[in-house]
Amino acid sequence: MLRLDELVARLGGDLLGDPAVIVRRVATLDQAGEGDLAFLANRKYASRLGDCQASAVIVAPDARELTTLPRIVTADPYVYFARVAQLFSPPDNPPAGLHQTAVVDVSVPASVSIGPGSTIEAGARIGENVVIGPGCHVGRDVVIGDGSRLHAAVTIYHGCVIGRDCVLHAGAVIGADGFGFARERDGSWVKIPQTGRVVIGDDVEVGANTTIDRGALDDTVIGNGVKLDNQIQIAHNVRIGDKTAVAGCVGIAGSTTIGARCMIGGQAGIIGHLVIADDVVVSAGTLVTKSIRRAGVYTGNLPVQSHLDWVKNFAHLRHLDDMAARIRALEQRLDKIDPA
Incomplete structure (x- = not known):
């Protein structure tokens, strides 16, 4: 476990709130509880901050005022979360x-x-x-x-x-x-x-x-x-x-x-x-x-669709060459029409 000010001393960022708060692990906004450090990496999940039970959170500068929880403000909360997770979960190396x-x-x-x-x-x-x-x-x-x-x-x-x-x-x-x-x-x-x-x-x-x-x-x-x-x-x-x-x-x-x-x-x-x-x-x-x-x-793929829709669409794809040839023929006929 680490105090928030100890984390900031190691990893940087701006600390807002009680520097003596102890965190023991990282967790998601939804699952975090006492002793957890949560993170907001995407603003579309900002509404979850209101119900978050974490002891502290990691946020970006544009989200620093969205919560009153103790918080570490950093340019990339997801990368910061990854580095904190490394501190809490070091590799379990076997003995030499x-x-x-x-x-x-x-x-x-x-x-x-x-x-x-x-x-x-x-x-x-x-x-x-x-x-x-x-x-x-x-x-x-x-x-x-x-x-x-x-x-x-x-x-x-x-x-x-x-x-x-x-x-x-x-x-x-x-x-x-x-x-x-x-x-x-x-x-x-x-x-x-x-x-x-x-x-x-x-x-x-x-x-x-x-x-x-x-x-x-x-x-x-x-x-x-x-x-x-x-x-x-x-x-x-x-x-x-x-x-x-x-x-x-x-x-x-x-x-x-x-x-x-x-x-x-x-x-x-x-x-x-x-x-x-x-x-x-x-x-x-x-x-x-x-x-x-x-x-x-x-990107080169098709969105998922029902099998019936796929069969109908593929049936059209099979005739694309014929359709293109017919369109060219129509264009040539139109070109021969005297506009006068």
């Missing part, structure tokens, strides 16, 4: 040391924790304060930077590089072969060896069961500060710029380059060999089929 069932073929720093059943192959380099959870596999010549954490059952294939302070959640697979095959004339497939690596920068988070394929020749590269949600597929030779965030179930095909500070919505699909500029937002469910060269928000 190697479990007796781990198989480790390299020397590791004394600060490293390696869980039961994990394996680390020869040539791997493990940094200080790394945590490798149970059932993980770290292949030969892998590099893992200081302070990174692998949760249970993470697999890192040979030669891949993980930066500092990264978090890889359960079941993530880094460096599996990309989908590279050449087709014979008879329809059979010839595998193309995938000889590149996956190189992940610092402060990257990779969600559960997300897969990042190794490059075919060059590397697949994930920039610093990138945040990847669960169940994402990133194909070979993709490059993702710094601080980009990708939501769950997105598929990114091979050799696509995504810029910095982009946001990719859930279930979006991006076909291969495209370039997406910095600061692009791709809405959920959008299929990106051509390069995006300018920053902005891009």
